[in-house]
Amino acid sequence: MSSAKVIRGASTELDAKVVELNVGGQFYTTTMGTLMKHPGSKFSEILSRSAKHYKDAQGRFFIDRPGTYFGPLLDYLRTGQVPTEYIPEVYQEAKFYQIHPLVKLLEDKPQIFGEQVARMQFLMGVPNYRENLEVLLHLARAEAVAMRSSKVVVCVVRTEEDDAKCTEPLHILEAKKTPVVKFGPWKAGPVTEDFVYCLEKDIRAKGYTVASQRYHLSRDPYTCFWILVFTWW
Template structure:
């Protein structure tokens, strides 16, 4: 029986052994983090572990592992790896990062939270049934900005038509306004149990998510209007300072 080649043994013994407690430094989109190798490898089949250990790993000029992602959101990823604590905010954004890093337990845990479930299964599915919802939001913001010249407030009138019956009375209703027809942004009708108040809450929430300060008021038509009064109209008030 032949003895093992001492050169081969020497090469094997000289290979560096990576300890789970080894400190690693990360540069995530310009944000620097320090943690242990064991934390990064908590889910060894994740893309994050592969990005650190695989052949595709990249280093910055300071010798830190570099990943070109949002470093602010990585704070929540790292906190979960350390403590399995879920973030309390930015769930949608953290969910996308968890998918990118392929941290399946985090993806699943976020999807089971009431906030994420309500947003994706409830609110977003409702809004998908409101024709031109996203496009209307862009129009509202664009008009509001155009009317903000030398003014503290911008007032935008929206028309919310909950049912097909509301739509059939739309022409008479809009003729009662003192505003030009083309300046009114209309929503609906939609086929979902959500109410007009639900739709207005969504509009306010999504506009404020863009960084604007807005409130919604009922907009009364001319008191002299002879036909049935309509409550289709609301006023969005943007405040600029």
């Protein structure tokens, strides 16, 4: 019995130990018990003896992550309060620190659910989406030499039927030597307008200024062609 008391006492003393952190240049003070609240998090690795060389000049544990978003994360560890601001950023930090209960709570937030569960799951079903996106950006940059803006034609087909209908217009563009990046078809999910919105969102996330508009060929009644207009300056 006395041995058990000693173990519990040592554990309580360790939990109460004050820890100073330097997170990306912002300073935080908390306790070991708060940081170790959820077993399996990355804090056990960060605070281990082998991590001594990850300390700043004042002896604070240094974590090379954004300090701004650590505050809401630390508040969750202290009180269980789920963050209400910077949700996408705090979500990424919760994943980095492997605070799994907070990750699951944030995944129920509309900002994360819409992006991770709805939009990203849809795009994963579009064949070669990421590869074609990079081709599109390459063409946009190639067309931008000494120009304020550049345009790239994209063909977006949702179904196999739409794909077949767009064969002839694609041949017309090929004859005109107009480069086209083709997306789809996909098995199920949003319509082509929703896909173009997703495409613009991902392009803007990479720092580009872009807008879309319909591109009607004289013999294209199926409206599967769009122009993406990139503005450079």
